Amino acid sequence: MRLVTLTLNPAIDQTVTLDALTPGSVHRARSVWSDAGGKGVNVACCLADWGLSVAVTGVLGQDNAAPFAQLLAAKGIDDRFVWIPGETRTNLKLLDAGSGETTDINLPGLDIGPSTIEAVRAVLADLTGPGSLAVLAGSLPRSAPADTYARLTAELKRRGVRVVLDASGPALAATLAAGRDSLPDAIKPNRHELEEWAGRPLPAIPDVLDAARTLQRGGLTLVCVSLGAEGALFVSSEGAFRALPPPTRVASTVGAGDALVAGLVAGLHDGLPLPDLARRALAFAAGKLSRTGANLPGRAEVEAIAGEIRVEPLG
Ligand SMILES: Nc1ncnc2c1ncn2[C@@H]1O[C@H](COP(=O)(O)OP(=O)(O)O)[C@@H](O)[C@H]1O
Numbered sequence: 001m002r003l004v005t006l007t008l009n010p011a012i013d014q015t016v017t018l019d020a021l022t023p024g025s026v027h028r029a030r031s032v033w034s035d036a037g038g039k040g041v042n043v044a045c046c047l048a049d050w051g052l053s054v055a056v057t058g059v060l061g062q063d064n065a066a067p068f069a070q071l072l073a074a075k076g077i078d079d080r081f082v083w084i085p086g087e088t089r090t091n092l093k094l095l096d097a098g099s100g101e102t103t104d105i106n107l108p109g110l111d112i113g114p115s116t117i118e119a120v121r122a123v124l125a126d127l128t129g130p131g132s133l134a135v136l137a138g139s140l141p142r143s144a145p146a147d148t149y150a151r152l153t154a155e156l157k158r159r160g161v162r163v164v165l166d167a168s169g170p171a172l173a174a175t176l177a178a179g180r181d182s183l184p185d186a187i188k189p190n191r192h193e194l195e196e197w198a199g200r201p202l203p204a205i206p207d208v209l210d211a212a213r214t215l216q217r218g219g220l221t222l223v224c225v226s227l228g229a230e231g232a233l234f235v236s237s238e239g240a241f242r243a244l245p246p247p248t249r250v251a252s253t254v255g256a257g258d259a260l261v262a263g264l265v266a267g268l269h270d271g272l273p274l275p276d277l278a279r280r281a282l283a284f285a286a287g288k289l290s291r292t293g294a295n296l297p298g299r300a301e302v303e304a305i306a307g308e309i310r311v312e313p314l315g
């Protein structure tokens with residue numbers, strides 16, 4: 001199965017570690033480091049670490065493309081990014097060393113025109129065919145129409161490609177509203193993104209389950225809702241399950257959701273039954289959490305973590 005990820009708005013993640021984050025005050029950073037990232041890049045990195053061959057496309061600014069090219073080459077990922085003039089955005093991740101919490105400041109990124117979207121669409125078409133799986137991930141550039149993912153999904157599905165979408169806000173809403181032919185096979189909102197779509201708070205697990213079931217019954221094969229330290233919920237025609245994370249040493253939460261998506265893709269790749277797919281997805285997330293950047297430990301360690309993950313059926 002050919003695996004491809006799309007990142008229309010990648011980012012260099014600059015993580016600044018602070019003793020404590022206090023809005024409105026001057027901070028002296030303990031440390032700073034940068035990782036080439038963005039959702040589809042991170043998903044591909046985790047899949048490559050797991051041992052699957054994967055291609056990436058999307059849009060990079062040519063003025064600071066080198067760290068992306070180096071990372072992708074080091075991981076053996078087929079790099080099919082389209083380069084345009086300008087700089088890819090830098091997103092700030094403020095890590096409070098006391099609480100371990102990260103505050104994300106995600107910038108808008110490069111504007112891209114219709115001809116660039118068309119160039120990326122052509123690369124995607126070239127990389128995929130019947131039986132392939134494409135992950136469309138992350139925010140859309142401000143200049144891209146909100147229905148960009150819906151249109152790409154419809155075309156991919158027409159050509160027999162399975163689609164996993166990890167998006168939020170209007171990009172997610174537009175795709176879910178565009179009709180059955182444009183529906184992805186799977187989505188992975190976090191609780192906040194699902195609340196935005198539902199238009200109401202989802203404070204308890206039954207509320208989350210209810211919204212996820214509504215989506216799944218509307219034509220999605222799999223809905224996975226990530227719940228941070230509370231784990232994740234998985235809903236498909238096989239049933240509904242809640243997976244609970246193992247005790248996890250958290251080095252950085254940046255990219256945990258992307259690692260979860262990668263685990264889900266690896267599970268779909270192997271045709272795992274839903275409870276095992278849930279274990280695999282959470283094991284990827286837990287493995288990544290113990291490291292900075294989109295890096296997984298070796299396969300044996302990820303499999304050992306998967307063995308520790310509790311999966312409970314939901315009524
Ligand atoms: N603090 C944490 N402790 C343990 N596991 C976590 C923690 N934060 C995230 N995870 C794991 O990573 C997954 C994705 O994290 P989440 O924050 O929900 O995604 P996103 O980054 O997309 O918002 C969760 O489902 C969980 O398995």
Ligand SMILES: O=P(O)(O)OC[C@H]1O[C@](O)(COP(=O)(O)O)[C@@H](O)[C@@H]1O
Pocket residue numbers: 009011012013037038039040042091106137138139140253254255256257258259
């Ligand atoms: O495209 P968006 O929604 O702005 O998100 C981009 C950010 O998300 C990340 O991919 C991390 O995502 P997660 O923490 O949700 O896994 C970062 O690398 C990047 O800065």
